Amino acid sequence: MGQVTIAVGGRQYSLVCGDGEEPQLERLASYVDEKVEALSATLGRISESRMLLMASLLIADELMDLKTRISEGGGQIADTGDTEQKLFRLAERLESLAFSLEPQPHSS
Numbered sequence: 448m449g450q451v452t453i454a455v456g457g458r459q460y461s462l463v464c465g466d467g468e469e470p471q472l473e474r475l476a477s478y479v480d481e482k483v484e485a486l487s488a489t490l491g492r493i494s495e496s497r498m499l500l501m502a503s504l505l506i507a508d509e510l511m512d513l514k515t516r517i518s519e520g521g522g523q524i525a526d527t528g529d530t531e532q533k534l535f536r537l538a539e540r541l542e543s544l545a546f547s548l549e550p551q552p553h554s555s
Contacts, residue, residue, distance in 0.1 A: 448463050448464070448465065448466065449463070449464045449465060449466045449467065449468055449469050450462065450463050450464070450469075451464055451468075451469040451472050451473060453472060453473060453476035454476065454480060455476055455479050455480045455483055455499070456480065456483040456484075456487070456495060456498060456499070458495070460476075462540065475537065478506070479499075479502055479506070482502040482505050482506060483498055483499070483502045486498055486501050486502060486505070499541065503538075503541050510534070
């Protein structure tokens with residue numbers, strides 16, 4: 448298994464990944480970081496979990512728009528199953544990260 452440290456929103460995160468996936472995760476993290484920075488400039492200070500959620504929704508919107516344009520143009524997304532699996536794994540990682548950033552209720 449590979450391991451990579453990425454930076455998003457000014458924070459460092461260590462991730463475990465498949466061997467050889469490190470460069471792709473770094474590129475993805477850079478893209479997410481760009482979205483987070485743009486949102487931060489627009490929205491001001493909001494919680495990290497909300498910022499990551501908003502960035503995720505923007506990226507999902509871009510993906511859906513591209514899929515729609517490709518399907519309307521009669522084209523197909525090459526290797527759709529593999530792409531969807533990668534997106535699913537990335538979404539799971541984002542959900543896990545967002546959950547870990549949420550304030551947890553204190554037990555009394």
